Structure formats: structure tokens, C-alpha cells
Amino acid sequence: MKKKYMYIALAFALTLSSAVNTFGATATGGTADANTVTSPAITAVTSSAVTASTGTAISTTTDSAVSTSGTAIEGVSLPQITDAKTLSLEEAIKIMKTTGASAETAELHRQSDISVGNGYSETVSRIKDTQDxxxxxxxxxxxxxxxxxxxxxxEMSYEAQVAGVSSNNKKIMQLRRDFARANTENNYQAELNQIEADTTSLYYKVLLAQDSLKIAKDNLTTQQKTLKNVEAKKAVGVLSKKDVLQAKSSVADAESAVRSAETQLKYANMSFNYLLGYNVQQEVIFTDTLDTVAASAEMPSADTAVQNALNSRIELKGANFAIKVYQILLEDVKAYPKNSSTYLNAKINLAESEKTAKDAYSKIEIDIRNKYNVVQDKKAAVEAAKELLTYATEGERLVELTNEEGLSTVEELLATQVNVYKAKLNVANANSEYALAVKSYTFAQGVGTTRISL
Structure with a gap:
């Protein structure tokens, strides 16, 4: 039975039958926040045509890849501990972007996006061939x-039309093809930005944990020294047993703080090593410090940053693309009565996509300007923390002098030492938060850190 052409049309229906319904479906609730702008069309424009062509692009893992001797999971080759590694933040980011597990995932997503673009191109060709x-x-x-x-x-033309073979569908697929090809690298860069953000955050956490441990150890040394002096004075009858007990209690608290800081540092180190694909017990020497990483960052004005973001953010490109798609879909139903549900839905979808894009511009500007203000706040917090440390240190010095003369109590001395300890921790935390705020502000000005559906 010669129905060759009918089979072509029906086969084509497997990939295009839901295209018009998907595009025409009303999608509401599109919002944009600090990192993501969701357009009703961004998800709507993902038709079954691409799913059929590229749905297996990311599924590359096989069961046979997992196997290791000496572990419950067979076949896994665990990273080996080597000599201590010296690592700057820049070097860590480079590793994560090239050889880390996240980099491999990003490259798989990139290849998948390329496949998506090729799938759209093939669909355009099939529509054209069928029409010809x-x-x-x-x-x-x-x-x-x-x-x-x-x-x-x-009859064949009708079946082809039902299957999605139309000039408007071809226009939409051409738009999607071009959009996918134009934004594959943007998606890839957004994912690399997220990798850098994650790496930076963990690197800073290690630095903060290191600083916290050093501060805790310094405080323990101070408390032990104070206890020794108090015990000596108690021995000659200058101080009471109560003073000794207070000093011992402070030493115990300081020892507990050291143990807690050691645990936090070990966890931060293991998390960092895992992220970079090292053995979790690998010794790494971190060369950067919290007070230098933020100081070296570029800080354009809020106006410049807003313009950079509006020119580059991939979410905005997606929102504008959605408008073009819905314009075609409205054109496709222009022959319907203006009060019909089909025409009104298409008109509403276009209006919603236009509003989403408009809102996205405003929300991204708000996000950028807020991040700029946060950076200024965190910078001021660093200066304030340093000032408080200066005051606390001077207060401790004065109380030490008066305590030697018997003009202040052991309790007052211990209190000033605790103030210095807390002030040092406050400086370390302020430096960490400032550095992360600068990074967040920097990433927000480019394509962002969020992939979009192509």
C-alpha cells in the first residue's frame, strides 16, 4: 500500500503535534527575582519536537562506570592523598572550570544545548521538505x-497542518534555532559563573574557618596566661579561690571554642576538597586572605553595573525571545473572531510575555542597585569591625594595667579579653561577607549564574 507521504506526515506528527498547543497554552505567574526571570513563554516554547530529538543528550552515565575495590561501591577510583597543595583562589577557580566534576557537567549541558539547536534546525528542514x-x-x-x-x-495537507507543518511553526522553529545557537555559550558561561561562585564561597569559608581557629587559639593562650597569673597571686594571698575558678572557667570555654573551630575548619577543608575532586583528607595551603581578595575586586558604579546587566543578562534575552514567539502565535490566529477564546488567549499570552519582560528589566535593576548598596554596607561593616577591635584591644590593655595595680577585678579582665576575642571574630566575619558581596555584585552584571531553557 503506497501511503509513503502519509507516513511522513504521521511521523512528523510525533515531533510537532503539540507545538501549537504548547505555544498557545496560557501560562501565568511569570516572575523575576534577584537571579531568575521566569517568562511564561520560556517554558512554553519547549515543545515535544526538541524532546523527541534531544531528550537523551544528557543521559550518558552507565552503571558500569561505578566500581572500586575495598569499598561498598565497586569500581570507583577514589582520589589519592598527595603532598600538600598550595592553592590561590584564582587557581582553585581555574581547576573547577576545567577539570572539576562541575566543569564536566557544564560541558555536558553545553553539548546538550548544541544538540537542542541542531534539533530545531532539523525540524525546520523537515517542515520545509514536507511543504516542498x-x-x-x-x-x-x-x-x-x-x-x-x-x-x-x-487530505495530506490537512494531516500535515495538524502535525505542525505550517509557515508559522517554521518561523517559530527558526527563531528557536537561532536563539539556541546565540545563547548556548551564554548558558555555558552562566554555569561557569555559578561554579566560580560556589568555589569562591567554599574558599572563603575555609579562610574564615582558618582565621576563626587562629583567633580561638590566641584567645586560649591569653586565658591560660591569665590563669597562671591568677594562680600565682592566689598563692601569695592576693586573690581568692573564686578568682581562680573564674579563670579556669574561661580557659575551659576557650578550649571548647578551639575544638569547635577545629571541627569547622576540618569540615570546610573536606567540603572544599570534595568540590575540587581531591581526597577529602588532602592537605591544601590557601595563599589568599579574606582582607585581600575583596580589596582586589573591581567595583563599577551602580549605573554602569545596571547597564551591563541589562545588556547581558541571559534571562532578559529569554524574555525578549518569548515576546517574538507569542507575536507569531497571535499572527497565526488573526483570522479567528476577535472575541473568540483562541484569539483572546493568544493576545493575553503576548501581553503577559511583554509584561514579564518589562518587569524583568525593573527587577534586575532593583537587584543590581541593591547588591551595590549591600557591598557598601559590608565595606562599612568591615571598617566598623576594625574600629571595635581597636577599642576592645585598648580596653584590654588598660584593664590589664589596672589589674596589676589591684584596681580592677579578674572578672573585669576576663570580660575585656572576651570582648577582644569576639571583636576579632567579627572582623573575620565582616571580611568574609564583604568579599562574597563583591563577588555577587560582579556576577550579577554579566550573563548571570542561571541557565535558561533553550
Missing amino acids: KLDALSQAPDAWVEANYGQSVV
């Missing part, structure tokens, strides 16, 4: 067509 064949068959005698294909040209 229909045009050619329309020139042949009807009897010949029915004898060879079992259907008339009109």
Missing part, C-alpha cells in the same frame, strides 16, 4: 496522487 513535497504533489493529477498515496493532496 506538498507543493510538488499539488501540480500532479489528483487521480495519480490518490492512486499512489491513497489520499488526495488536500
Whole structure:
């Protein structure tokens, strides 16, 4: 039975049958926040055509890849501990972007996006080929067509139309093809930005944990020294047993703080090593410090940053693309009565996509300007923390002098030492928060850190 052309149309229906319904479906609730702008069209424009062509692009892991001797999971080759590694933040980011597990995932996503673009291109070609064949068959005698294909040209054209073979669908697929090709690298860069953000955050956490441990150890040394002095004075009858007990209690608290800081540092180190693909017990020497990483960052003005973001953020590109798609879909139903549900839904979808894009611009500007203000706040907090440390240190010095003269109590001395300890921790935390705020502000000005659906 010769229904070759009908089979082509039906096969094509497997990839395009839901295209019009998907595009035309009303999608509401599109919002934009600090990192993501969601357009109703961004998800709507993902039709089954691409799913059929590229749905397996990311599924590359096989069960046979997992195997290791000496562990419950067979076949896994665990990273080995080597000599101590010296690592700057820049070097850590480079490793994560090139050889880390996250880099491999980003590259798989990039290849998948390329496949998506190719799938759209193939769909455009199939639509064009089908239209060309229909045009050619329309020139042949009807009897010949029915004898060879079992259907008339009109019937085949109708089936093809139902399957999605139309000029408007071709325009949409061309738009999606071009959009995917234009933004594959943007998506990839956004994912690399997220990798850098994650690496930076963990690197800073290690630095903060190191600083916290050093501060805790210094405080323990101070408390032990104070206890020794108090015990000496108690021995000659200058101080009471109560003073000794207070000093011992402070030493115990300081020892507990050291143990807690050691645990936090070990966890931060293991988390960092895991992220970079090292053995979790690998010794790493971190060369950067919290007070230098933030100071070296570029800080453009808020106006410049806003303009950079509006020119580059991939979410905005997606929102603008959605408008173009819905404009085509509205054009596709212009022959319907203006009060019909089909026409009104298409008109509403376009209006919603336009509002989403408009809101996205405003929300991204708010986000950028807020991040700029946060950076200024965190910078001021660093200066304030340093000032408080200066005051606390001077207060401790004065109380030490008066305590030697018997003009202040052990309790007052211990209190000033605790103030110095807390002030040092406050400086370390302020430096960490400032450094992260600067990074967040920097990333927000480019394509961002969030992939979008192509």
C-alpha cells in the first residue's frame, strides 16, 4: 500500500503535534527575582519536537562506570592523598572550570544545548521538505496522487497542518534555532559563573574557618596566661579561690571554642576538597586572605553595573525571545473572531510575555542597585569591625594595667579579653561577607549564574 507521504506526515506528527498547543497554552505567574526571570513563554516554547530529538543528550552515565575495590561501591577510583597543595583562589577557580566534576557537567549541558539547536534546525528542514513535497504533489493529477498515496493532496495537507507543518511553526522553529545557537555559550558561561561562585564561597569559608581557629587559639593562650597569673597571686594571698575558678572557667570555654573551630575548619577543608575532586583528607595551603581578595575586586558604579546587566543578562534575552514567539502565535490566529477564546488567549499570552519582560528589566535593576548598596554596607561593616577591635584591644590593655595595680577585678579582665576575642571574630566575619558581596555584585552584571531553557 503506497501511503509513503502519509507516513511522513504521521511521523512528523510525533515531533510537532503539540507545538501549537504548547505555544498557545496560557501560562501565568511569570516572575523575576534577584537571579531568575521566569517568562511564561520560556517554558512554553519547549515543545515535544526538541524532546523527541534531544531528550537523551544528557543521559550518558552507565552503571558500569561505578566500581572500586575495598569499598561498598565497586569500581570507583577514589582520589589519592598527595603532598600538600598550595592553592590561590584564582587557581582553585581555574581547576573547577576545567577539570572539576562541575566543569564536566557544564560541558555536558553545553553539548546538550548544541544538540537542542541542531534539533530545531532539523525540524525546520523537515517542515520545509514536507511543504516542498506538498507543493510538488499539488501540480500532479489528483487521480495519480490518490492512486499512489491513497489520499488526495488536500487530505495530506490537512494531516500535515495538524502535525505542525505550517509557515508559522517554521518561523517559530527558526527563531528557536537561532536563539539556541546565540545563547548556548551564554548558558555555558552562566554555569561557569555559578561554579566560580560556589568555589569562591567554599574558599572563603575555609579562610574564615582558618582565621576563626587562629583567633580561638590566641584567645586560649591569653586565658591560660591569665590563669597562671591568677594562680600565682592566689598563692601569695592576693586573690581568692573564686578568682581562680573564674579563670579556669574561661580557659575551659576557650578550649571548647578551639575544638569547635577545629571541627569547622576540618569540615570546610573536606567540603572544599570534595568540590575540587581531591581526597577529602588532602592537605591544601590557601595563599589568599579574606582582607585581600575583596580589596582586589573591581567595583563599577551602580549605573554602569545596571547597564551591563541589562545588556547581558541571559534571562532578559529569554524574555525578549518569548515576546517574538507569542507575536507569531497571535499572527497565526488573526483570522479567528476577535472575541473568540483562541484569539483572546493568544493576545493575553503576548501581553503577559511583554509584561514579564518589562518587569524583568525593573527587577534586575532593583537587584543590581541593591547588591551595590549591600557591598557598601559590608565595606562599612568591615571598617566598623576594625574600629571595635581597636577599642576592645585598648580596653584590654588598660584593664590589664589596672589589674596589676589591684584596681580592677579578674572578672573585669576576663570580660575585656572576651570582648577582644569576639571583636576579632567579627572582623573575620565582616571580611568574609564583604568579599562574597563583591563577588555577587560582579556576577550579577554579566550573563548571570542561571541557565535558561533553550
